[in-house]
Amino acid sequence: MVTVAALLLVLCMQAGPAAAAPRPGAWSQGPWSELFGARSRKLRGAALPASVPLPKPRPPDAPASESEKPAAAQQTPAETDKPAEQAAAPSPSACRLALSEQIAIAPSIPDIHGAGGCGGEDLVRLEAVVLADQHQVAVRPAAILRCAMASAIADWIRTDMAPLAASLGSVISDLDNFDSFECRGRNRVAGAQLSEHGRANALDVRGVKLADGRSISLTDREVPRETRESVLHSVCARFMTVLGPGSDGYHEDHIHLDLMERHNNYKICQWNVWDPMPQVAPLLPAARPEEAPPREVAAKTDADKTDADKADTDKTDAAKSDAARSAAPAPEGRGVTAATKKRR
Numbered sequence: 001m002v003t004v005a006a007l008l009l010v011l012c013m014q015a016g017p018a019a020a021a022p023r024p025g026a027w028s029q030g031p032w033s034e035l036f037g038a039r040s041r042k043l044r045g046a047a048l049p050a051s052v053p054l055p056k057p058r059p060p061d062a063p064a065s066e067s068e069k070p071a072a073a074q075q076t077p078a079e080t081d082k083p084a085e086q087a088a089a090p091s092p093s094a095c096r097l098a099l100s101e102q103i104a105i106a107p108s109i110p111d112i113h114g115a116g117g118c119g120g121e122d123l124v125r126l127e128a129v130v131l132a133d134q135h136q137v138a139v140r141p142a143a144i145l146r147c148a149m150a151s152a153i154a155d156w157i158r159t160d161m162a163p164l165a166a167s168l169g170s171v172i173s174d175l176d177n178f179d180s181f182e183c184r185g186r187n188r189v190a191g192a193q194l195s196e197h198g199r200a201n202a203l204d205v206r207g208v209k210l211a212d213g214r215s216i217s218l219t220d221r222e223v224p225r226e227t228r229e230s231v232l233h234s235v236c237a238r239f240m241t242v243l244g245p246g247s248d249g250y251h252e253d254h255i256h257l258d259l260m261e262r263h264n265n266y267k268i269c270q271w272n273v274w275d276p277m278p279q280v281a282p283l284l285p286a287a288r289p290e291e292a293p294p295r296e297v298a299a300k301t302d303a304d305k306t307d308a309d310k311a312d313t314d315k316t317d318a319a320k321s322d323a324a325r326s327a328a329p330a331p332e333g334r335g336v337t338a339a340t341k342k343r344r
């Protein structure tokens, strides 16, 4: 028993210091870890994978990958939202993309689906055409058109009409829109085939205004024939339908333009460029000299009195009295003035 007890004591004495030795060592590493947290973390990080090869390294990697996944997830919804919005609203047409603000001020408007096929899609409100030098040609009033028709108008103004105005020594300031989208039959005839205006595919133009104040009315005979013919050739090359004076009686004061699709791309160009009105002799007499009008008025007054006397004998006395009144001031030198007042 004594030997057993002694052995136990010896073991306890040896085990005690042996077990206590590592503790101070462990605690001594504690301050290190607190003072050099980075190192301790590196050590821990390095120690953990070393001590536990697979399980523990993965959790740290897992949170990292999860943190990345949410980041990606946050980007994904943001990216998916845009496609969702684009999916809700139809993607812009090629025409819409091409009709940029460098070409025209033409914001998109909602589609119109009316009765009888009236309306259209890919519509814009053409407010102005932007020239190459950024000058804007206002469309007054703004025209509701399909994008393709608005683009055709913009290209026509930019490519043909702007140079025409330049040849006249000015620039275009306004495009006179007589009619654009309107749900109606052709030529406003009830029951007639739907007009291209009803499909937002037509524009009626009366003319253009120039920055210097001049106007070019396309149907005005007084506008030089060469100018009107230039416009005629331009629009008939660009549009599927051109109707003007001499076409059907409905287009004597404006030009109808549209992009109606027909078989074999058949075009209609009906616009007679009338010659200027013949120069006839003026109906009114030439400008009177300053002294002429009063004399002429006085003479006519006397003639009127003579006619009145012949036509109405009952008023002979009155006419005579009037003549007496008008003659009375004459000796005073104011006969002319009195006669003029009487005529008014």
Ligand SMILES: [Zn+2]
Residues within 6 Å of the ligand: 179, 197, 202, 203, 204, 255, 256, 257
């Ligand atoms: Zn028209």
